[in-house]
Ligand SMILES: Cc1cc2nc3c(=O)[nH]c(=O)nc-3n(C[C@H](O)[C@H](O)[C@H](O)COP(=O)(O)OP(=O)(O)OC[C@H]3O[C@@H](n4cnc5c(N)ncnc54)[C@H](O)[C@@H]3O)c2cc1C
Ligand code: SF4
């Protein structure tokens with residue numbers, strides 16, 4: 360049941376990291392697959408929309424404020440400060456490139472669908 | 482009202498945030514002896530490997546500090562005078578307080594063998610230590626790492642990343658024996674070997690050898706000697722309780738506090754690595770050396786200092802870390818006993834991880850993706866997740882939420898159970914419900 364996407368995702372996720380936006384996008388898609396696998400999206404329709412919508416949310420209790428996320432954000436969003444406050448990255452400028460998600464060594468960050476799209480899906 | 486906070490770590494900062502959430506007017510003063518103030522100590526490991534630069538380790542901006550509206554004294558507190566309710570800074574300046582928080586953290590347990598003060602003998606507590614290590618860690622040099630737990634591996638990885646050849650000495654017959662099981666230890670050891678680290682088991686240093694004041698090698702108990710340019714040690718940590726001891730505050734291994742983070746002096750609180758906190762669940766007082774608990778304890782202390790009675794509720798400790806490049810989450814109670822490589826407790830460690838009650842063990846996975854669950858009567862009580870971290874978050878919630886797993890318990894304990902699938906199925910059903 361654990362699919363290949365998982366394995367590859369977590370490998371590129373935590374292993375040696377490649378810094379190309381192209382891969383960032385691929386990773387992002389993998390991530391959304393992961394989420395759908397977690398059954399966070401309940402209907403197939405919602406599952407489909409999930410591959411279009413998403414924002415970065417933290418699990419703050421895992422964070423050690425090392426700053427790697429902020430350092431790697433291509434547009435300079437202070438991701439770490441959001442995590443400290445327990446807030447999702449609600450910054451309109453966020454590219455959802457996945458760089459912060461991929462680089463965090465502690466699995467603090469993940470993509471979650473935006474509510475906007477699920478309402479439409481149902 | 483004057484609040485004084487000793488220590489510029491995460492516990493101290495969180496306390497100020499809590500105080501300011503309730504009391505905008507009181508005077509808040511922070512005193513600390515680290516020249517760099519507040520920064521991410523766990524981040525030092527990433528600074529050593531080069532994944533992070535040192536300037537990026539500071540989470541707070543000038544504006545953040547301005548909003549918190551406190552005074553900062555860079556000074557060492559030499560004494561607490563409880564009867565005058567006053568501190569002595571740098572042995573000379575008195576600083577009176579109404580409410581005091583001791584958040585002095587912990588420092589590396591010292592290496593006590595002869596020669597331990599030679600140049601090139603290093604530890605990793607502070608940013609200055611990390612800078613010092615980097616100044617020594619030049620390509621082509623050789624290092625010996627002794628100790629256990631996470632910090633020993635962080636030192637190893639950091640040195641390797643800088644081109645240093647590393648030998649790792651372990652006293653016992655495997656790595657982190659009281660938290661990891663044998664299979665997990667072997668995975669970590671094998672990965673270290675793959676990275677080029679030479680491991681020496683059953684090895685104990687009796688003397689650090691030197692030349693012209695600099696370390697040149699070590700002598701072992703079995704008479705053998707090994708050469709090195711750097712000796713890095715991580716043999717455990719010690720809560721910084723000297724001030725509390727002199728002030729005759731209640732102590733065990735750390736400063737004893739009740740659930741309101743209050744010591745036996747009702748105006749003095751303690752939080753973070755220095756505090757030994759009462760855990761109502763086990764009825765024991767335990768030490769943690771973990772960032773999130775330090776933050777939560779500091780915050781709780783701050784609320785109580787500012788007048789809101791709020792108990793600290795200890796959640797099962799957990800840490801996500803890299804062991805020889807392998808992401809590993811440790812949650813709840815997973816091991817037992819003593820580790821010969823660590824005295825007391827190590828960084829990023831919790832005593833709870835070793836309080837394994839009667840529990841059955843379910844295991845799954847292959848070498849790089851492995852899950853071990855500690856299964857209690859109705860709940861999961863601990864887990865080690867190595868490699869693939871998909872289940873790390875669900876397991877953390879299942880364990881800390883004491884969720885009833887009766888429906889899958891028997892399946893988990895059958896031989897060759899597909900643990901990952903079972904947990905995922907259980908979690909999916911829970912999320913869908
Ligand atoms: C290398 C390393 C790796 C770590 N890895 C992890 C990890 O993976 N996961 C995790 O959860 N945790 C980890 N930790 C532990 C985590 O950093 C600590 O639990 C946390 O920093 C504790 O915060 P604190 O505020 O209690 O103490 P500290 O951050 O230690 O701060 C205490 C402060 O008090 C000051 N002080 C002490 N005595 C005096 C005095 N007499 N006068 C003035 N000032 C004084 C010190 O200078 C220091 O700044 C790691 C720590 C280190 C060093
Ligand atoms: S990289 Fe991860 S652990 Fe580090 S500050 Fe960002 S969210 Fe926290």
Ligand code: SF4
Nearest residue numbers: 432453454456457459
């Ligand atoms: S997803 Fe990309 S743009 Fe958005 S916060 Fe993370 S790194 Fe920055």
